[in-house]
Amino acid sequence: MTGFTLHLMRHGAPELTGRMLGRTDCDVTDAGIAACVANATGLNAKCLIASDLRRARRCADAIGTPVVDARWRELDFGDWDGLAAAEIDADALGRFWQDPDHHAPPGGERWSALVERVGAAIAALVPQPTLVVTHGGAMRAALAHLCGMSHLQAWAFDLPCASVLTFELWAGTPRRGQIRGLRA
Numbered sequence: 001m002t003g004f005t006l007h008l009m010r011h012g013a014p015e016l017t018g019r020m021l022g023r024t025d026c027d028v029t030d031a032g033i034a035a036c037v038a039n040a041t042g043l044n045a046k047c048l049i050a051s052d053l054r055r056a057r058r059c060a061d062a063i064g065t066p067v068v069d070a071r072w073r074e075l076d077f078g079d080w081d082g083l084a085a086a087e088i089d090a091d092a093l094g095r096f097w098q099d100p101d102h103h104a105p106p107g108g109e110r111w112s113a114l115v116e117r118v119g120a121a122i123a124a125l126v127p128q129p130t131l132v133v134t135h136g137g138a139m140r141a142a143l144a145h146l147c148g149m150s151h152l153q154a155w156a157f158d159l160p161c162a163s164v165l166t167f168e169l170w171a172g173t174p175r176r177g178q179i180r181g182l183r184a
Helices: 030-040 054-063 090-098 111-123 136-147 151-155
Strands: 003-010 047-050 130-134 164-170 177-183
Touching (some): 003 030, 030 054, 054 130, 136 151, 136 164
Parallel strands (some): 003 130, 047 130
Antiparallel strands (some): 003 164, 164 177
């Protein structure tokens, strides 16, 4: 059975920090772009894909010519989007972290919807070495989709800006991913 390599890279450091950055379309720092370019070196991807949000798209543009796919966007934090955790009701935020499906942010996206969206993007990939420049939430959703992890397991992964998570994927199996490595 033949497979292909899927690299997921988190965008570089955003100009806005310490906030719930879902659909908030902020820019990325020059150092963040440089870190992504450096970490893409040697990945030998034949296909480059980027989230449509500026912080991911600008990093991908510096690496090559990406195909833009909105399915790789971050989780939509709804009314909390762009806010610092201290600006959100602590009990509501705690309920969200414990059960993001039943306690999604007001007006926001449920965790299972993100996993489904990212799963559809993965299913649409052409089987060739691919690099996707995306977001921490989408990378964790890929872990859940490909490896059958719960949200708590997927959220336990530390995925700093510009880090790369690598999977080997095989066609025809329901859970078709195997984690090969994480590079920060």
